[in-house]
Amino acid sequence: MFNPDINDYQLTSIITECCGGVAVVYSALYKPSNQNVAIKRYFVDKTRENANLIQQDILTRKALQHPNILPYLTSFVHGRELYVVSPLMTFGSCRDILDRYYHEGLPELACAIVLRDVLLALQYLHKQLYIHRSVRASHVLVGANGSVRLSGLRSAASMMVRGRRQKQLHNLPPPDHDNVNLVWLSPELLEQNLKGYDERSDVYSVGVLCCELANGAVPFAELPTTLMFTEKQRGARPQLLDCTTFPEPCLHDGDMKSIYNTDSGVGDSEAPRARQLYGARKFSDTFHHLSDLALQRDPEKRPTASQLLNHSFFKQIRKTDYLPGLISRIKPIKPDPNDMSAMLLQQKLSEMDIEKTTEWDF
Template identity: 80%
Template sequence: MFNPDINDYQLTSIITECCGGVAVVYSALYKPTNQNVALKRYFVDKTKEKAALIQQDIMTRKELQHQNILPYLTSFVNGRELYVVSPLMTFGSCRDILDRYFHEGLPELACAIILRDILLALQYLHKQLFIHRSVRASHVLVGADGLSRLSGLRSAASLAVRGRRARLHRLPPPDHDNANLMWLSPELLEQNLRGYDERSDIYSLGVVCCELGNGAVPFAEVATTLMLTEKVRGSTPQLLDCSTFPTFPEPCLPLHDAEMKSMYNTDSGVGDSADGVSRLRHVYATRKLSDSFHHLSEVALHRDPEKRPTATQLLNHAFFKQIRKTDYLPGLIGRVKPIKPDPNDMSALLLQQKMSDMEIKKTTEWDF
């Protein structure tokens, strides 16, 4: 049990800003057990419109318990701010890992381990008659134990309606800047009479396959209206290698193990320069991803939801046969620097002082 008392937590470092600027995540020390945790601080004045979504996230996490879903530890109100406590995921989100260290995409085995963990979370969610509706790399967090955990449950919805399983017809709550649209399935975006069900999450997983494998967010450079039109017409993202990236003049040859090791264990340093873009194109055009990886993304991204496999079926896909019990995700992404709480972080210390001066007051806006 974790106490819902700000005085039991010592902020140690600022990790990131999130949720469109309405929240900040800190590492903190839970003083009664000397345990490092993550403390998400919501600014209540900025989150009035999103209060229901934040409550949805907390209530869903309370209800669902699985090793691949980010656990809820406790939450409390201090002054005009809400705090939610979770385990500290030492390596951050997969989107952070891609942006900072793997611009060209993760090693294929690392992709397999992460995607397996996401599928285990989705298998559990779907058996509980929940749809996640926001599966993307920024909502997949990697811990020091090598496990990936699914977060972002504020968009989750139950398929159980009046005691019966049903299809949904409404859109998920809008995320900031409609950022979630790039991962949503065509049938969800169409909003037709057929509705959608848990196989919409499988489509999002297919988009995440390309996100992890390529490093880039699919559809990110496409205007929203055009992206929606292309999705509905059946256009899907692809894994980029020599079989799908034909514009580079060099021949389509698989890389040797030594070359792959060199590629994935040096700093990416792509940046926005012409040289950086050229190097990234060279990486895509001269590498060869496995046929099973391509097949996994293709079946998950099938335009017809009835032809998409379930999470359980995908867990038996040949792509995951490469994973051995001894494979350890942090070792495969060795250049990623883990979050190291710094008790001397002045910004965290100043905030801690400010919080200790605030009157603890529970407001009716946050009722858990």
């Protein structure tokens, strides 16, 4: 058990700003057990409109318990700010890892381990009648021991509505700060028609995640929202970039730039470098097949998360494979005792004249 009391936590470093600037994540030391944790600090004045999303995130995480889902430890209000405590995932998110260390994408075996664990989390979620609706690399976290956990549950939706199980849902996920999540959403979810969508919309997002992890770039990221929507509706889908797919004979460099963001090196002036980078490698046929299956335009043709877990792509994983060893460039998040932002905040908290910290429970 973790106490909902700010005095039991020593903030050590700022990790990242998130949620469009309405929250900051810190590493912290839980003093009663000398354990490192992560604390997400929400600025209440900025989060009034999203308070129900934060509540949804906490309620969902409290209801779900699985080794591959980020657990909830406790939460509390101190002053005018909300603090949510989680385990410290030492290597950060897969998006962090790609941006900082693997611009060209992760090795295939590392992708296999991450995707397997994400599918295990989704298999559990779907059995609990939840649809995640926000599967992307920034919501896939890696711990010190190589554990992979799925976060981002504030967008999750239950298939149970007023006590009855629904076969399909029709509502869009709550909008995030810049609509970035739309890139990963399935065509049928974006269509908002009478057919609705089900758990297989998450499988489409896994297909986009395959390309994000393998290529380092976010598919569709540079396209305007309306054009991205149109491209998905007509069946356009990203691919794993290697010597068999890059560049497509009928695809010009400018087209590649529009489908994959410029951070990957794909674009006008960088096309030769990108061609050399991606053209010098080859992913397995099973990886290509897995990605193609998940990205089927017709959800009826898409496998479930459980079916994908039985795909031959995952047979390459051995019990001795260790994720941090496969992506050895990465460096763990280390608490910085000289981080002035954390020190100043801790000092401010200790000086605040507040009667007590209030637990935020539901």
